[in-house]
Amino acid sequence: MKKLLFIYNPHAGRGQIRGKLAEILNAFTRAGCLCTAYPTQAPGDAARAARELAPGFDRVACCGGDGTLHEVVEGLMELPEGSRPPVGYLPAGTTNDYARNLKLPKGMEEMAALAASGEPRPVDIGRLGEKWFIYVAAFGLFTDVAYNTPQSFKNTFGHLAYVMKGASELGNLKGYSLRVEHDEGVLEGEYLYGMVSNTVSVGGVLGLPSDEVVLDDGLLELVLVERPRSVAQLNATILALAKQEYNAESGVVGLHSSRFRIACAEKVPFTLDGEFGGEYAETEIAAVNTPVRIVYGK
Numbered sequence: 401m402k403k404l405l406f407i408y409n410p411h412a413g414r415g416q417i418r419g420k421l422a423e424i425l426n427a428f429t430r431a432g433c434l435c436t437a438y439p440t441q442a443p444g445d446a447a448r449a450a451r452e453l454a455p456g457f458d459r460v461a462c463c464g465g466d467g468t469l470h471e472v473v474e475g476l477m478e479l480p481e482g483s484r485p486p487v488g489y490l491p492a493g494t495t496n497d498y499a500r501n502l503k504l505p506k507g508m509e510e511m512a513a514l515a516a517s518g519e520p521r522p523v524d525i526g527r528l529g530e531k532w533f534i535y536v537a538a539f540g541l542f543t544d545v546a547y548n549t550p551q552s553f554k555n556t557f558g559h560l561a562y563v564m565k566g567a568s569e570l571g572n573l574k575g576y577s578l579r580v581e582h583d584e585g586v587l588e589g590e591y592l593y594g595m596v597s598n599t600v601s602v603g604g605v606l607g608l609p610s611d612e613v614v615l616d617d618g619l620l621e622l623v624l625v626e627r628p629r630s631v632a633q634l635n636a637t638i639l640a641l642a643k644q645e646y647n648a649e650s651g652v653v654g655l656h657s658s659r660f661r662i663a664c665a666e667k668v669p670f671t672l673d674g675e676f677g678g679e680y681a682e683t684e685i686a687a688v689n690t691p692v693r694i695v696y697g698k
Contacts, residue, residue, distance in 0.1 A: 404433035404516055405457040405485075407449050407472055409440050409464030412492045417463050417508070424490070424512040428461070431516035440468070450475025455483045461515040465493020466535065470673035473525065473534045473692055486693040488515020498535045498673075500601040501615060503697035515695055522690030523615040524598055529683050533672040534692075536602050537685055540576065540593035540625070575627030578664050582622065582657035593625040596660055596685045609644045612656070618689040619656045626651035659686040 406428065408417055417424070421437075428435040438453070440446045446462065450472045454460050462472045469489055476484045490511045491499035504511050526533045575590040595602060598620055600610040613621060623646065628634035633651055640650030662668070667679040 401434045402432055402458040402516075403456070404428055404435045405449075405453055405460045406435050406437045407440065407446050407460065407462045407468070408437070408490075409446070409468045409492075412464035412468060417490075417492050420508040423509045424463070427509045427512035428516045431513055433459070433516045440464070440471075444471065446471035447475035451478045454485055455479060457485050459485050459488065459516065461488040461490065461512070463490035463492050465491070466496065466498050466673050467493070467675055469498060470532075470534055470675065474532050476692060477525065477532050481691060484692060486520035486695060488512075488518065488520075488695040490515055495674075497599055497601045501535075501599055501613075502694065505697060514697060518695040518697070520693035520695050521616065523692055523694050524618060524620070524687045524689055525691050526596065526598060526620055526685060527688050528596075528670060528672060528677060528685045529680070531672060531677055532688075533677070535599040535673055536595050536597040537670055537672050537677065538593070538595035538597075538602070539668045539670050540591065541574070576664050576666070576668055578624075578662060578668075580622070580624070580663075581661040582655060583659065584655070584657065587624065587653060589624075590627045591624045592627045593623075594662075595623050596620050597623070598687070616690050618687050619658055620660070620685065620687045622653070622655050622657060622660060624653040626653075659684065661685075 410418055425435055425437065436457070438449050440449070446464070446468050450460060454476060460472060462468050472487060476487070489499060489502065489504070490508060491504070505514060526537055528537045575592050577590050578588065578594070580587040598613070598615055600613050625637060625641070628637055628651060636649065637651045640646055640652045646652040646654035661682070661684045663682040665681070667681050669679045670677040
């Protein structure tokens with residue numbers, strides 16, 4: 401019988417897992433797993449549980465938002481590569497960006513069965529300085545929305561909470577003057593928003609076209625949005641983001657690279673998978689090729 405560690409955030413999303421726990425555990429058992437369930441108690445607890453408990457298990461399944469998955473992977477990355485069990489993900493958060501990459505089934509019971517018995521595939525992990533992220537490192541406009549929006553507000557209003565909180569900040573469009581080195585050259589300019597990602601979706605909408613994103617190719621994707629100088633440029637930028645058509649005329653840059661070095665005259669606050677990741681005047685972001693295996697759907 402396989403041993404499965406189930407790490408879940410009982411407060412994620414609208415607390416939906418609390419009414420589904422019995423069917424999730426039943427699905428794990430039917431898949432031939434002896435399950436140990438661990439409800440997280442505070443921020444950082446999922447990382448600690450993964451780090452301390454995972455080596456004794458054949459597989460880890462986690463349920464919560466992208467922040468829960470981030471913590472589990474963060475904990476696993478502190479272990480030797482041979483001691484990292486594969487991970488199954490049951491998304492139950494507000495936005496669930498990373499789940500859009502995995503083609504998971506719809507129901508909790510079906511996702512649990514897949515998490516327990518599905519075939520894991522390697523995925524790249526991003527590294528910013530000494531910190532890890534699984535799908536995005538971002539700075540600029542709206543990037544503090546996820547970690548500054550109270551959980552109760554997100555539970556009540558769902559995805560609309562991000563939009564509402566973000567819209568209140570539109571009057572203060574702060575840009576950063578950056579120098580960005582990548583595999584093919586250098587970019588310089590004043591940017592309103594930037595992200596380095598390994599996902600087809602950020603915030604439910606933003607990202608490079610899905611046919612350009614490969615989770616295990618050793619590359620990360622960069623999107624930079626220039627600070628608009630006019631209403632016309634702002635409209636062009638919004639249209640480019642909506643159509644995912646990035647070029648110099650639109651004020652949006654999109655490219656692929658295995659590493660980036662980002663420098664600014666002032667410290668730039670970053671979010672990592674929706675959580676505050678520190679402030680840096682200069683930092684390096686790199687893809688770490690296939691260090692973790694995650695279960696995909698069909």
